[in-house]
Amino acid sequence: MLLNTALLKKIAETPGAPGREQKMRELIVKEIKPYVDLLETDNMGNLIALVKGKSKQAHKVMIGAHMDEIGFIVTHVDDHGFVRFHTLGGFDPKTLTAQRVIVHGKKDLVGVMGSKPIHVMTSEERSKVPVINDYFIDLGMGKKEVDKYVAVGDVITRERELIEMGDCVNCKSLDNRVSVFILIETLKQLKKTDNDVYAVFTVQEEVGIRGAQVAALKIQPDFGFGLDTTIAFDVPGAKEYEKVTELGKGAAIKIMDASTICDYRMVDYMRQTATRHKIKWQPEILTAGGTDTAAIQRHVAGGSISGAVSIPTRHIHQVIEMCHKEDIACGIRLLKHSIEDLSRYDWSFK
Numbered sequence: 001m002l003l004n005t006a007l008l009k010k011i012a013e014t015p016g017a018p019g020r021e022q023k024m025r026e027l028i029v030k031e032i033k034p035y036v037d038l039l040e041t042d043n044m045g046n047l048i049a050l051v052k053g054k055s056k057q058a059h060k061v062m063i064g065a066h067m068d069e070i071g072f073i074v075t076h077v078d079d080h081g082f083v084r085f086h087t088l089g090g091f092d093p094k095t096l097t098a099q100r101v102i103v104h105g106k107k108d109l110v111g112v113m114g115s116k117p118i119h120v121m122t123s124e125e126r127s128k129v130p131v132i133n134d135y136f137i138d139l140g141m142g143k144k145e146v147d148k149y150v151a152v153g154d155v156i157t158r159e160r161e162l163i164e165m166g167d168c169v170n171c172k173s174l175d176n177r178v179s180v181f182i183l184i185e186t187l188k189q190l191k192k193t194d195n196d197v198y199a200v201f202t203v204q205e206e207v208g209i210r211g212a213q214v215a216a217l218k219i220q221p222d223f224g225f226g227l228d229t230t231i232a233f234d235v236p237g238a239k240e241y242e243k244v245t246e247l248g249k250g251a252a253i254k255i256m257d258a259s260t261i262c263d264y265r266m267v268d269y270m271r272q273t274a275t276r277h278k279i280k281w282q283p284e285i286l287t288a289g290g291t292d293t294a295a296i297q298r299h300v301a302g303g304s305i306s307g308a309v310s311i312p313t314r315h316i317h318q319v320i321e322m323c324h325k326e327d328i329a330c331g332i333r334l335l336k337h338s339i340e341d342l343s344r345y346d347w348s349f350k
């Protein structure tokens with residue numbers, strides 16, 4: 001197993017707040033251009049790459065990996081130059097305390113997430129869970145200077161570099177850049193199949209699976225694969241039945257999440273494919289949260305036969321998201337073979 005962690009690092013560290021994914025798109029285009037037959041960007045910013053199939057009766061296979069990350073948007077700059085913001089995606093407020101962020105204004109500015117120091121909190125405040133409105137961004141500049149660079153509507157992302165720790169990688173936005181990486185690596189290794197393969201790097205997933213909806217409407221796939229991170233709650237305090245997935249136990253085959261019940265034939269096919277190619281896998285049932293799989297399955301006339309490859313991730317939606325390198329490698333192999341072997345399976349309802 002040899003992972004191109006240098007590429008993963010570049011992908012994870014590149015900013016891409018929902019609706020502002022252009023830097024990610026440019027990076028992906030450079031990586032995949034030699035490996036695909038057609039590349040286009042739709043009106044919302046989804047990047048659609050097509051690898052044409054050999055057969056005249058080719059089915060359409062869509063794979064969706066969202067390239068946006070949870071972020072913020074500037075709503076107000078106060079008289080002292082402190083920035084107020086709204087969230088783009090689901091943040092757990094407590095994870096914002098004492099973090100560095102980047103405000104993407106006329107130029108990128110590093111800011112810190114400020115909140116009330118514990119020394120001046122009342123005992124009541126100390127026992128309260130923080131809310132988003134408790135935070136402000138301190139750019140270390142006065143109002144006059146901040147106004148030169150920052151305007152309402154500018155987006156903000158988390159600042160944190162990728163490091164390797166043991167067998168793991170750790171960074172902001174591994175949700176979902178680890179999947180962007182997996183889809184790029186899959187395109188590089190994919191053999192031509194009978195089917196038309198549409199690899200879609202979607203926008204605005206974190207604010208409600210928005211990009212994948214319009215991409216699926218356009219492509220109208222017969223088969224679909226979502227590609228995203230999932231919870232690995234394999235940490236102190238977790239009960240056996242609460243773990244969802246575990247790091248290092250292989251790529252996860254989604255059975256369901258709150259947005260999708262994966263087609264049971266697809267789940268069965270993916271399990272068989274993993275076994276046939278000796279790929280480590282684990283099942284995933286996530287009772288909250290959704291992925292692009294929902295749009296790929298249902299924003300299609302008559303629906304598509306869909307499932308998903310999920311990558312177990314600890315500390316998700318924080319600045320220290322962590323994935324296991326072996327799970328990532330398994331994810332690439334599982335996706336590649338699941339695309340290549342589609343015509344080996346009997347897809348009738350049994």
Ligand SMILES: [Zn+2]
Nearest residue numbers: 175176228229
């Ligand atoms: Zn995600």
